[in-house]
Amino acid sequence: MIETDLLVVGSGAAGFSAALTASHAGLDVLMVEKERQFGGTTAYSAGVIWIPANRHGRALGIADSKEDALTYLQHEAGNRLNLELASAFLDNCNPAVEFIENNTHVRYEAVPIWADYHPTKPGAAQGGRSLLPLPFDGRRLGKRFDQLRAPLRTMMAFGGMMLGRNDLPHVFKMTRSARSALHVAGMTVRYAVDRLNHDRGTRLTNGNGLIAALALSAEERGIELWLDSPVVELVQREGTVTGAVVQREGKRQEIHARRGVVLACGGFPADDELKSRYYGHVRDGHAHRSAPPPGNRGDGIRLGQSAGGALAEDVAYPAAWVPVSLVPQPDGKTLPFPHFYERGKPGYIAVDPAGRRFANESASYHDFVPAMVEACRDRGETSCWLLCDHRAIRRYGMGAIGPAPLPLGAHIRNGYLLSAGSWAELAAKIGVDSHVLQETIRHFNVNAGRGEDPDFGKGTDAYHRFNGDPTHTPNPCLAPLESGPFYAMKLIPGDIGTFLGLRVDGHARVLDSQGAPIRGLYAAGNDMTSVMGGTYPGAGITIGPALTFGYIAARHAAAEAAR
Numbered sequence: 287m288i289e290t291d292l293l294v295v296g297s298g299a300a301g302f303s304a305a306l307t308a309s310h311a312g313l314d315v316l317m318v319e320k321e322r323q324f325g326g327t328t329a330y331s332a333g334v335i336w337i338p339a340n341r342h343g344r345a346l347g348i349a350d351s352k353e354d355a356l357t358y359l360q361h362e363a364g365n366r367l368n369l370e371l372a373s374a375f376l377d378n379c380n381p382a383v384e385f386i387e388n389n390t391h392v393r394y395e396a397v398p399i400w401a402d403y404h405p406t407k408p409g410a411a412q413g414g415r416s417l418l419p420l421p422f423d424g425r426r427l428g429k430r431f432d433q434l435r436a437p438l439r440t441m442m443a444f445g446g447m448m449l450g451r452n453d454l455p456h457v458f459k460m461t462r463s464a465r466s467a468l469h470v471a472g473m474t475v476r477y478a479v480d481r482l483n484h485d486r487g488t489r490l491t492n493g494n495g496l497i498a499a500l501a502l503s504a505e506e507r508g509i510e511l512w513l514d515s516p517v518v519e520l521v522q523r524e525g526t527v528t529g530a531v532v533q534r535e536g537k538r539q540e541i542h543a544r545r546g547v548v549l550a551c552g553g554f555p556a557d558d559e560l561k562s563r564y565y566g567h568v569r570d571g572h573a574h575r576s577a578p579p580p581g582n583r584g585d586g587i588r589l590g591q592s593a594g595g596a597l598a599e600d601v602a603y604p605a606a607w608v609p610v611s612l613v614p615q616p617d618g619k620t621l622p623f624p625h626f627y628e629r630g631k632p633g634y635i636a637v638d639p640a641g642r643r644f645a646n647e648s649a650s651y652h653d654f655v656p657a658m659v660e661a662c663r664d665r666g667e668t669s670c671w672l673l674c675d676h677r678a679i680r681r682y683g684m685g686a687i688g689p690a691p692l693p694l695g696a697h698i699r700n701g702y703l704l705s706a707g708s709w710a711e712l713a714a715k716i717g718v719d720s721h722v723l724q725e726t727i728r729h730f731n732v733n734a735g736r737g738e739d740p741d742f743g744k745g746t747d748a749y750h751r752f753n754g755d756p757t758h759t760p761n762p763c764l765a766p767l768e769s770g771p772f773y774a775m776k777l778i779p780g781d782i783g784t785f786l787g788l789r790v791d792g793h794a795r796v797l798d799s800q801g802a803p804i805r806g807l808y809a810a811g812n813d814m815t816s817v818m819g820g821t822y823p824g825a826g827i828t829i830g831p832a833l834t835f836g837y838i839a840a841r842h843a844a845a846e847a848a849r
Contacts (some may be wrong), residue, residue, distance in 0.1 A: 288587070289542045289544065291315065291545045291843070292314070292548065294317045294318070295589070296551040296586065297325060297501075297550075298631075299829050299833050300548075300833065300836040301319075301326070302500035303833045303840070304548045304810060304837070304839050306840075312844065316543075317509060318511075318530075319513050320585065321513065322433075322513050322514045323433050323435040325435035326435070326578075327493075328832070329435040329437065330579065331828075332493060334417065335685045336416055336824045336826035336830040336831075338352060338379070339354075339665050342395060342414075343383065343396045344454075346396055348413065353500075355376055355409060355415070356376060358409030358823060362819075363582065363821045366819030368815075371790070371791075372817060372818075373590055375817045379833075385837060390499060390503035391426075391499040391500075392496060392499040393420040394420065397414070397416055398414055400413050402749065403749050403825070404749070413748070416826045418450075421490060422491070422499045424484075424489070427502055434497065436494070437493075437494050438621065438622070440623040443477075443688060444486075446477065446487050447473065447489075448486075448492065450492055451491075456465070461691060485721045502846040512532070513535060516532070516585065517532055517540065517585070519771065527546060529547065537763075545846060548843075550586065550809070551589075552578065552586070552783070552813070553586075553783055553813060554584030555813070556578065556579070556580045560587075565781055567743065570584055572666075573778045576780060577622050577778045577780055578781075578782065578783055584787075590796050594798045595798060596808075597786065601815065603656070604784060606783050606785060607655035607779060607822075608782050609655055611777055614701065628683065629651075629753075631682045631753070631763065632734075632755055632758045633679075634647055634672060635726075635727075636654075636671065636673070636777070637671050637723065639662065639667070639670070640719065641794035643730065643742065644670070646743055647742075649750070652822035658670050669777060671777070672685075672774070673712075673772065673774050679773050685775050686705065687703060702775070705771050705772070707770055709758045716774050727767055731766035734761075734764040735766050737759070737761030739761075741834065774790040785818075786815065786820065787809065787812060788814050789814075794810055794842065795839075796809050811831075812833070
């Protein structure tokens with residue numbers, strides 16, 4: 287039997303936060319990860335954290351408070367908001383981030399114009415709450431770099447070059463700005479040099495950079511991380527979780543965890559049975575593609591339930607939705623591409639299978655998918671078409687297709703992108719009524735030319751405008767689609783992680799069906815229920831709570847040890 291103080295199951299943001307916090311509190315820590323690479327869903331993500339009233343925002347002169355944030359959450363989640371969890375998050379999120387920044391290689395910056403997703407609601411912020419991780423040099427990981435889970439291949443340029451949120455404006459302007467051209471050229475040269483010795487670029491951004499920085503910090507603390515080591519069962523004695531059995535190198539090894547076990551396995555986005563149970567459109571037989579890693583099969587949730595833990599099923603939505611396109615691969619398979627940004631740019635609209643607009647394209651990705659589901663409720667498929675003209679696609683790209691001068695031909699040949707010289711011809715290719723589509727375009731163009739969208743209000747709030755093009759007037763999100771050829775890309779529902787998870791209290795302890803804590807068992811990240819009640823108030827509302835509740839769990843375990 288192997289002994290440790292705290293056993294952390296999973297190696298995403300929640301897991302590393304718990305491990306590092308516990309180590310700094312004087313506990314021995316062991317991390318175990320079922321996959322052969324570490325990083326979990328966080329390694330795929332943007333790495334953004336939602337932290338109200340943070341010090342980075344204050345440094346920029348942004349006024350914010352916990353009280354305002356709580357007001358916003360109450361208006362977002364209504365009676366689904368668990369006040370105990372929300373209060374624990376708001377009381378601990380800034381101490382957690384300050385601990386991470388003061389004791390690890392992670393560094394964040396505030397984005398002053400990154401508004402909450404519903405910025406007109408009471409308590410919402412017009413910017414500053416969402417913090418972006420700074421890039422990290424993956425070469426600092428040494429041999430462990432190859433053990434870091436790579437981002438989704440569809441989200442990297444040239445098959446291996448990462449682009450951060452701050453890189454995208456330069457990519458969009460690289461043919462029109464010398465400064466942006468130099469920025470992109472510098473990234474490309476760095477990537478070319480990297481490929482001499484690595485399978486992908488080592489300039490890490492987004493969640494990949496966040497995980498790399500956390501992993502290096504954990505290694506420097508002497509925290510052991512076992513890969514390819516799934517937990518197969520929890521060990522429970524007299525109602526207390528005292529450890530777990532791990533399958534490692536073909537053998538079952540029992541780990542005795544004196545201070546408890548933290549479940550941080552990433553939820554269930556890859557589990558077909560749970561998705562069929564909780565995703566209505568999947569239950570109806572409609573297509574869905576999850577973006578998180580295929581190993582996220584609800585292991586932590588099932589382990590928690592085996593120890594008596596209960597699921598918190600009263601959530602607004604069971605997952606964080608995002609529309610995805612399916613990118614053909616050389617082996618004949620497809621990979622999902624999450625559509626976060628270009629929908630809000632000028633020159634794009636989305637239409638349902640009848641050829642009509644059904645949603646505000648610049649609304650959050652989480653809001654867009656339910657609108658798509660509703661528009662297709664009586665149809666045999668849940669899908670829509672994202673449309674644009676030639677000017678838009680060459681300036682901003684579309685899905686996995688980059689802007690000019692990157693070519694379009696290969697994507698048209700493999701069917702990922704459909705192209706036509708007229709709207710009537712494109713309507714025939716996507717199977718919608720030509721007259722309906724042409725009337726939709728005509729009506730949209732008349733209003734878009736004036737910078738108006740009387741039907742859905744595209745570009746009318748701070749979040750919409752953040753996703754638009756600030757150089758485009760009079761509305762950064764609207765432009766007529768009139769410069770042929772014209773293009774279409776099919777979108778279907780997807781997700782970037784699950785919201786429905788184990789019931790926990792404000793100390794991150796897993797609760798049973800009666801609401802009593804199970805001693806020695808904690809959950810954080812997507813294994814615990816959504817702090818926001820299954821709503822999506824702003825960028826970073828999964829990783830922000832993940833870091834925070836990993837921190838809370840470790841501090842509670844350390845305090846119990848002290849007692």
